[in-house]
Amino acid sequence: MKVFKFGGASVKDAANIKNMAAIVKAYSTEPLLVVVSAMGKTTNLLEKLAKAYYDGEETVYKELFSQLKNQHRVVIEDLFEDKRHAVFSDFENLMEELQDSLQEPSSENFDYEYDQIVSYGELLSSKIVAAYLNYIGLASSWMDARRLVRTNNVYREGTVDWDATLSKIQRKVMVNYADEKWKIVVTQGFIGGTSEGLTTTLGREGSDFSAAIFAFSLNAESVTIWKDVEGLLNADPKQFANTVKLDKISYQEAIELAYYGASIIHPKTLKPLQNKNIPLYVKSFVHPSAEGSIIGSFAKNTKVPCYICKQSQVLISIMPKDFSFIAEENLSTIFALVAHFGVKINLMQNSAISFSICVDDKYNMPDLIEELQTEFFVKYNTDMELYTIRHYDKNSIAEITRKGEVLLEQKNRSTVQYVIRKTEQ
Ligand code: ASP
Ligand code: MG
Numbered sequence: 001m002k003v004f005k006f007g008g009a010s011v012k013d014a015a016n017i018k019n020m021a022a023i024v025k026a027y028s029t030e031p032l033l034v035v036v037s038a039m040g041k042t043t044n045l046l047e048k049l050a051k052a053y054y055d056g057e058e059t060v061y062k063e064l065f066s067q068l069k070n071q072h073r074v075v076i077e078d079l080f081e082d083k084r085h086a087v088f089s090d091f092e093n094l095m096e097e098l099q100d101s102l103q104e105p106s107s108e109n110f111d112y113e114y115d116q117i118v119s120y121g122e123l124l125s126s127k128i129v130a131a132y133l134n135y136i137g138l139a140s141s142w143m144d145a146r147r148l149v150r151t152n153n154v155y156r157e158g159t160v161d162w163d164a165t166l167s168k169i170q171r172k173v174m175v176n177y178a179d180e181k182w183k184i185v186v187t188q189g190f191i192g193g194t195s196e197g198l199t200t201t202l203g204r205e206g207s208d209f210s211a212a213i214f215a216f217s218l219n220a221e222s223v224t225i226w227k228d229v230e231g232l233l234n235a236d237p238k239q240f241a242n243t244v245k246l247d248k249i250s251y252q253e254a255i256e257l258a259y260y261g262a263s264i265i266h267p268k269t270l271k272p273l274q275n276k277n278i279p280l281y282v283k284s285f286v287h288p289s290a291e292g293s294i295i296g297s298f299a300k301n302t303k304v305p306c307y308i309c310k311q312s313q314v315l316i317s318i319m320p321k322d323f324s325f326i327a328e329e330n331l332s333t334i335f336a337l338v339a340h341f342g343v344k345i346n347l348m349q350n351s352a353i354s355f356s357i358c359v360d361d362k363y364n365m366p367d368l369i370e371e372l373q374t375e376f377f378v379k380y381n382t383d384m385e386l387y388t389i390r391h392y393d394k395n396s397i398a399e400i401t402r403k404g405e406v407l408l409e410q411k412n413r414s415t416v417q418y419v420i421r422k423t424e425q
Pocket of ligand 1: 207
């Protein structure tokens with residue numbers, strides 16, 4: 001069997017849902033499990049709704065609630081001519097359920113409330129998609145990922161309990177494919193549930209990971225992520241002109257790219273697939289017959305230079321006040337502070353008396369710097385850009401270094417990184 005994941009853009013309106021259904025139809029001669037994200041930018045809307053509810057801003061969340069309802073209703077009305085179709089009442093029921101929970105006072109735990117609310121994006125889209133597939137004659141059953149993907153109760157970043165998840169998916173989903181009468185299974189990405197039956201989410205963009213969880217548990221033959229781009233590109237087309245498609249990438253290389261911040265695939269997606277040697281296809285839902293990219297166990301890798309840019313970086317240089325060398329002792333003080341403030345180091349480098357780190361700018365950056373200043377001399381530059389080039393060559397280096405002043409460079413055989421102060425153009 002195959003696992004397909006359709007992201008928000010591929011189900012953002014009726015026309016796109018019809019398009020994704022046509023793709024599913026083309027592959028429906030063999031067993032399929034379809035994982036869907038929330039439609040379009042629904043998750044962003046729900047995030048705002050959850051925040052307003054938590055803050056007790058009733059007019060704001062009520063307005064967002066009706067936006068959510070209208071957006072989905074328009075799509076359903078477009079898709080289903082028969083206005084007595086059961087999808088209309090299923091939709092009303094889900095909306096009522098959400099409305100009822102919004103009438104209860106919020107708990108103190110924002111992350112918990114967030115998951116209970118934001119999960120409706122995927123519940124709605126998957127209900128609509130499953131109903132539509134049936135409507136056009138593709139027998140499908142809707143399954144609730146909250147009862148299949150078991151996580152701990154760390155809300156907004158649930159950790160998967162693999163044993164429980166594996167046995168649930170095998171018991172409840174595998175049977176569906178056991179005989180000739182199998183149906184397409186439609187389920188949600190991004191969401192899971194605790195042992196008490198409470199809803200959790202796996203972190204933003206977590207639907208790719210959900211697809212990998214299902215594929216791993218079902219020993220799927222492959223996973224396909226349907227996107228609005230031609231496949232995996234060597235750079236983010238929003239940041240770079242002239243991107244090229246990478247045809248074949250090893251798991252290892254894809255993990256490296258994700259590590260440096262390429263927003264290709266949710267980073268947790270790759271490990272379960274690599275463990276079972278399940279290939280991951282990335283294909284365009286606009287040109288479904290085009291080749292796309294494949295991530296798998298390939299010995300040889302593409303040597304096309306790949307570019308990753310992280311913006312809003314802070315470069316911090318730290319020097320012991322007594323001019324002692326940078327050594328284990330002061331490094332552990334620095335790391336403890338950085339960890340304490342939950343700051344993520346993207347690059348580090350040391351010289352005899354100075355240690356430099358490049359980190360994402362966070363609201364608590366001034367506090368971190370102040371704490372560091374009690375023991376060290378600290379210099380820092382904000383609004384830096386961190387560029388990473390995998391498989392660099394002369395041209396790719398020239399292209400990046402002309403973007404501004406290079407404040408720090410780090411190079412190994414396959415990768416070079418630059419912290420750059422952008423010159424105004
Ligand atoms: N809907 C979720 C998000 O927008 C999960 C996903 O799309 O992967 O983050
Ligand atoms: Mg996505």
